[in-house]
Amino acid sequence: MANRYLHNVQGLFDTIAPNYDRMNNVISLGTHRxxxxxxxxxxxxAPDAHALDLCCGTGDWTIAVAKTLQAPGEVIGFDFSAPMLGIAQKKVQQQHVADRVWLRRGNAMHLPFKDNTFDLVTIGFGLRNLPDKQRALAEIYRVLKPGAQLVCLETSQPDQPLIKPVWQWYFTKVVPLLGRLYAHQYQEYSYLQETTRHFASYQQLAHMFEQAGFQDVHYQRFNFGAAAAHFGTKAVK
Structure with missing residues (x-):
């Protein structure tokens, strides 16, 4: 069941790849940057660190990390969508960071890396689309070095009474219509708003980090809770 789900989601992202960046700007009103x-x-x-950007999509966060590094530092952008990675590769060349970026295709729940490999793992707007999120967090924990950090940037849900109904209306009604208007992809963006609305709250995600073994778990919320960055550190034995 999980493999079928992942295959379907991969197909969806393959389909929306050409419009992905434009739609991110439209839906978030540019605030995702x-x-x-x-x-x-x-x-x-550290400039010579080794980082992994999971579910890297079209590579914006991969490139942002790469710009903080110097050889032999490097960042691997990892995603299951070949069209997304194709767009990322063009951006990497345009931003002149090809000497510090490697792009690989694969499954975030079965990482092809050795234990204790990375100084940082990032995942942006991707965890909510994985069928087994706890398995993905366990894999991230495995490949991080002791004392290294996971940083997860995700959509979230506002909990203020005046903001929450507006947020729900926007994602339920407006986002699919924007998908139809700007990308002619109503069904695809209907699915994406569902994953956003039903993803874990910021408190639940912090608890998921702790269940995976992360320490010093904390978060920063944005736009009244429309998004949140979560941080967790792998224990030092």
Missing amino acids: HWRKQTMARIHL
């Missing part, structure tokens, strides 16, 4: 910038400001990474 601010969220990522704010999150990056809280990441302290």
